[in-house]
Amino acid sequence: MIWLETIANGIFLGGLYALIGLGLGFAFGVMRVVNVAQGDFIVAAAFIGLFLYPWTPVHPILVIIPVAVVAFLIGMALQWLLVNRVLGHDQIPQILLTFGLAIVLRNGMVAGFGANSQSIDVGEMRFWGFDFLGLRLGVLPALVLVIAIVLFAALHLWLHRSRLGRLIRATADDYQIVQLQGVNYRKVYAVAMGLAMALSAVAGVLLAMRGSFTPYSGSDRLLIAFEVVVIGGLGSFWGMFLGGMVLGVTQLIALKLDPTSGLMYGHIVFFIILILSPNGLAGAFRNAVFRK
Amino acid sequence: MSLLSVENLEVSYGDFQAVRGASLELEAGQTIAIIGANGAGKSTLLNAIVGLNSQKRGTVRFDGQDITHLRTDRIARAGITMVPEGRRLFGTLTVEDNLMVGLAAERPGPWTIEAIYQLFPRLGELRSMVAGSLSGGQQQMVSIGRALMTNPRVLLCDEISLGLAPKVIGDIYRCFDAITASGVSVVLIEQNVVQACAASGYVYCMLEGRISLEGRPQDLTRAEITAAYFGTEVRT
Ligand SMILES: Nc1ncnc2c1ncn2[C@@H]1O[C@H](COP(=O)(O)OP(=O)(O)OP(=O)(O)O)[C@@H](O)[C@H]1O
Ligand SMILES: [Mg+2]
Numbered sequence: 278m279i280w281l282e283t284i285a286n287g288i289f290l291g292g293l294y295a296l297i298g299l300g301l302g303f304a305f306g307v308m309r310v311v312n313v314a315q316g317d318f319i320v321a322a323a324f325i326g327l328f329l330y331p332w333t334p335v336h337p338i339l340v341i342i343p344v345a346v347v348a349f350l351i352g353m354a355l356q357w358l359l360v361n362r363v364l365g366h367d368q369i370p371q372i373l374l375t376f377g378l379a380i381v382l383r384n385g386m387v388a389g390f391g392a393n394s395q396s397i398d399v400g401e402m403r404f405w406g407f408d409f410l411g412l413r414l415g416v417l418p419a420l421v422l423v424i425a426i427v428l429f430a431a432l433h434l435w436l437h438r439s440r441l442g443r444l445i446r447a448t449a450d451d452y453q454i455v456q457l458q459g460v461n462y463r464k465v466y467a468v469a470m471g472l473a474m475a476l477s478a479v480a481g482v483l484l485a486m487r488g489s490f491t492p493y494s495g496s497d498r499l500l501i502a503f504e505v506v507v508i509g510g511l512g513s514f515w516g517m518f519l520g521g522m523v524l525g526v527t528q529l530i531a532l533k534l535d536p537t538s539g540l541m542y543g544h545i546v547f548f549i550i551l552i553l554s555p556n557g558l559a560g561a562f563r564n565a566v567f568r569k
Numbered sequence: 570m571s572l573l574s575v576e577n578l579e580v581s582y583g584d585f586q587a588v589r590g591a592s593l594e595l596e597a598g599q600t601i602a603i604i605g606a607n608g609a610g611k612s613t614l615l616n617a618i619v620g621l622n623s624q625k626r627g628t629v630r631f632d633g634q635d636i637t638h639l640r641t642d643r644i645a646r647a648g649i650t651m652v653p654e655g656r657r658l659f660g661t662l663t664v665e666d667n668l669m670v671g672l673a674a675e676r677p678g679p680w681t682i683e684a685i686y687q688l689f690p691r692l693g694e695l696r697s698m699v700a701g702s703l704s705g706g707q708q709q710m711v712s713i714g715r716a717l718m719t720n721p722r723v724l725l726c727d728e729i730s731l732g733l734a735p736k737v738i739g740d741i742y743r744c745f746d747a748i749t750a751s752g753v754s755v756v757l758i759e760q761n762v763v764q765a766c767a768a769s770g771y772v773y774c775m776l777e778g779r780i781s782l783e784g785r786p787q788d789l790t791r792a793e794i795t796a797a798y799f800g801t802e803v804r805t
Binding site: 281390440443444446447449450451453454455458459460461462 | 606619620621640641642645646650651653657658659661662666667669670671672673674675696715716719765
């Protein structure tokens with residue numbers, strides 16, 4: 278029973294990890310940009326959440342909405358003012374740019390807020406639990422998973438049903454040719470980066486509600502995001518979701534067996550998957566299903 | 570005054586000059602063709618007209634306006650678009666989604682989804698198929714349809730017959746009567762001289778980045794075209 282509970286909690290945590298990966302994976306899928314600053318933006322979003330939640334009506338968890346809006350605007354501005362200037366066949370300028378941003382952001386947060394560990398207080402909800410098939414589970418972790426699923430599904434539907442979603446998919450396929458259809462791909466990129474940032478920001482705030490963070494948490498977050506995206510098989514939507522699950526479940530089982538292991542076993546599983554199937558789980562699945 | 574005029578266009582890739590001073594004119598309602606061997610600079614010339622290649626000198630005028638340095642999406646919104654070499658569909662989108670992308674140009678006109686399905690009835694049946702899974706000929710129809718959805722005044726077509734069976738090429742070229750009848754002026758790039766001469770009212774031949782010959786198809790002799798195409802001397 279205790280193991281089932283651990284697995285269920287791993288799945289809850291995995292939903293959050295998947296959400297951390299989604300922002301990075303979406304930006305990469307559309308623009309082929311690896312945003313190294315994503316982890317530190319996630320932490321910055323947590324600080325924004327920390328600042329805004331006392332003013333949030335109804336329930337503190339709703340702070341994810343204003344934070345997402347702010348992050349969307351920051352993402353648009355980031356793409357429009359900075360990343361769009363260094364686009365090209367060469368990936369190096371983009372990586373250098375976002376790497377520089379990450380350093381500035383991290384040190385700015387240390388200078389502004391100190392290095393202490395912080396957390397966003399959701400009040401009573403933190404202690405609520407519910408019984409499910411004989412398992413005792415936490416309301417907050419379950420709610421976080423539900424939010425992650427809703428966001429994955431909403432993004433998927435929006436990309437496939439809306440006019441702008443169609444333009445984003447077309448731009449991801451061929452950014453040169455969409456221009457012949459009258460599309461300014463730089464605008465599309467700005468919207469995509471805004472969305473990526475908004476998704477990451479929600480993940481950052483939820484992480485800060487479930488646990489704690491410091492201005493230095495960014496590199497851990499970025500590593501999780503990378504692993505989720507790579508396990509999922511670059512750019513595969515639901516593959517990323519699965520990737521988050523794998524990391525979450527592995528981590529919690531490992532913590533039960535070895536309470537000091539932290540994220541180590543998650544990294545080891547990532548490493549093994551990478552060696553066995555360089556295209557991630559989605560690639561392994563494709564190979565298994567479509568093998569001649 | 571012509572609808573589209575290119576004066577002394579020079580286009581380079583780094584140090585290599587691929588187009589070395591080419592000029593051409595397209596009148597409203599006209600269809601012209603550019604022929605030439607592999608590497609003559611035909612695609613480079615068309616790409617430069619729509620702004621996909623920025624390293625250029627010379628002038629491109631559309632409807633009296635200088636559009637030489639306009640951005641590609643603005644040029645498309647102004648009414649010039651291109652069917653690119655190799656079709657370049659949005660491979661993960663459905664046929665219908667590919668066509669609908671053309672609505673982004675926000676140019677109302679006779680070419681709607683229904684009109685495209687009337688022109689290419691096969692596409693209507695394939696509307697929810699993923700474009701990347703279609704045959705070459707079907708993909709070419711989608712590529713042409715997608716360009717038409719912007720309701721262009723000028724349609725540039727880069728080797729639409731490339732890699733297609735003769736029957737399919739015939740089917741596609743037959744549709745150009747309806748396209749020109751709707752008021753679209755067309756520039757065709759072709760390696761197939763016979764096809765180019767049959768489909769157009771004026772032909773330019775390119776050789777090593779220059780226009781080596783031009784004229785109405787009926788005024789040009791086979792020997793002249795061969796010489797201009799391959800760069801050999803005309804024997805008289
Ligand atoms: N991206 C590029 N970078 C460098 N050189 C290029 C590039 N694209 C084309 N070229 C060169 O420019 C010249 C003209 O190429 P272009 O593609 O315009 O020829 P083309 O007439 O369209 O030929 P084809 O019939 O094979 O399509 C060629 O010598 C080609 O090698
Ligand atoms: Mg070409």
